Amino acid sequence: MTVQAILAIAVFVIAYVFIATERIPRVAAALGGAAIMLVVGATSADEAFFAEETGIDWNVIFLLFGMMIIVGVLRQTGLFEYLAIWAAKRAGAKPYRVMVMLVLITAVASAALDNVTTVLLVAPVTLLICERLGTNPVPYLLAEVMASNIGGAATLIGDPPNIIIASRADLSFNDFLINMAPIVVVLLAVFVVMCRFLFRHAFVYHADRAERLMALHEREAITNSRLLRRSLGVLALVLAGFTLHSALHVEPSVVAMLGAGLLVAVSGLTSSKYLADVEWETLVFFAGLFIMVGSLVNVGVIGQLGEIATDAVGDNYLAAAIGLLFGSAVLSGLVDNIPYVATMAPLVGGLVAGSGGSPQGVALWWALALGADLGGNATAVGASANVVVTGIAARNGHPISFWTFTKYGIVVTAVTVTLCLPYLWLRYY
Numbered sequence: 001m002t003v004q005a006i007l008a009i010a011v012f013v014i015a016y017v018f019i020a021t022e023r024i025p026r027v028a029a030a031l032g033g034a035a036i037m038l039v040v041g042a043t044s045a046d047e048a049f050f051a052e053e054t055g056i057d058w059n060v061i062f063l064l065f066g067m068m069i070i071v072g073v074l075r076q077t078g079l080f081e082y083l084a085i086w087a088a089k090r091a092g093a094k095p096y097r098v099m100v101m102l103v104l105i106t107a108v109a110s111a112a113l114d115n116v117t118t119v120l121l122v123a124p125v126t127l128l129i130c131e132r133l134g135t136n137p138v139p140y141l142l143a144e145v146m147a148s149n150i151g152g153a154a155t156l157i158g159d160p161p162n163i164i165i166a167s168r169a170d171l172s173f174n175d176f177l178i179n180m181a182p183i184v185v186v187l188l189a190v191f192v193v194m195c196r197f198l199f200r201h202a203f204v205y206h207a208d209r210a211e212r213l214m215a216l217h218e219r220e221a222i223t224n225s226r227l228l229r230r231s232l233g234v235l236a237l238v239l240a241g242f243t244l245h246s247a248l249h250v251e252p253s254v255v256a257m258l259g260a261g262l263l264v265a266v267s268g269l270t271s272s273k274y275l276a277d278v279e280w281e282t283l284v285f286f287a288g289l290f291i292m293v294g295s296l297v298n299v300g301v302i303g304q305l306g307e308i309a310t311d312a313v314g315d316n317y318l319a320a321a322i323g324l325l326f327g328s329a330v331l332s333g334l335v336d337n338i339p340y341v342a343t344m345a346p347l348v349g350g351l352v353a354g355s356g357g358s359p360q361g362v363a364l365w366w367a368l369a370l371g372a373d374l375g376g377n378a379t380a381v382g383a384s385a386n387v388v389v390t391g392i393a394a395r396n397g398h399p400i401s402f403w404t405f406t407k408y409g410i411v412v413t414a415v416t417v418t419l420c421l422p423y424l425w426l427r428y429y
Helices: 003-021 026-039 045-049 058-075 079-090 095-112 115-133 138-152 160-169 173-198 207-214 225-243 252-267 280-298 301-313 317-334 337-354 359-375 384-395 402-428
Strands: none
Touching: 003 026, 003 280, 003 301, 003 402, 026 045, 026 280, 045 280, 058 079, 058 115, 058 225, 058 252, 058 280, 058 384, 079 095, 079 115, 079 207, 095 115, 095 138, 095 173, 115 138, 115 207, 115 384, 138 173, 138 359, 138 384, 138 402, 160 173, 160 337, 160 359, 173 359, 173 402, 225 252, 280 301, 280 337, 280 384, 301 337, 317 337, 317 359, 317 402, 337 359, 359 402
16 A cells, blocks of 8 residues: 555545544535645545546536525525425424425435435425424434435436446446335335334424414415426426436536526526525535545545455355445445445446346446445435535534434444345345
């Protein structure tokens, strides 16, 4: 191992400790770590800002930026207030029922759209519902983001790592639906039951608040129906673009930015209004995190770990699947699952090619996808959606600490990943 590799590991570990302990702001830790990676030569400006595999993933950054602008315009219409009242009334204003409804909506929407877009749309609704019910929104936000990572695993477009895997393995939307959706449905059902116990202290029923909420008329919340119609029209086009991006050969980030630009043009709003919901700290944190993880890729650390694992399993594909499932879950909890999957995909591709494309070999892709997608629930930095939700929560006065997220995330990850093992074994081996 080179000196640069050792320095890169040291910088990453120290920065991660600062992020986990929150001794300094996470943005400062991520940017500081990224800067030191550049200083010690673990990466360069070209590799950090322009390299596809070792630099900032601008597709993720601009996907988030575009959707944040769209959400900012939608907020001006009263749509979120409408949805908050509607959802709470359908659940009878009972806290657990409200959580179940939000979890199911989030999971299904994450499969149809993607988990980052979904949490950007659902989080503001959740904050409003909890404000109306007089309950702490943190458990609801945690449940939603974990549901988004579970639901997003079901489809090709649901979670960014799936897009990477599909591109590398030449897998179709239907391939993901057939192989991933069945176990995701089971995991979602289990997660709904887990929520009843994990977040039981949050289910405090205030009869007076519930009664007042049930008396509200959701349609009165709409403040600008003309802008709402235009916004929903643009949002429909954006969602169609996401669904058809593989056929259109247009990246989701481009679709989001085109949608944001069109909506800004037709809304007539001032920039101060539609930019108010942009989570600038979240975007900068992502940039720093991508550079740090990309540095580990650049100096060969992550690749060496993958090769060691590959050599260890040989042609025992069941052992390889188990190793990928649990190893990916652990590593995706420590680093963002997008750069992790980008690094592991070539290694898995080699294993699958070595199997001659047999079902047992192809199943390694599903093991990688399940481990990475579900492992993203383990910590606050494990998945893009997690970072977005914690950023939104902090901006609205409800900060979610690294350890608060991890306390629940590790339990959910352990249960869901373990349930995937018999599924892989029974179906493919």
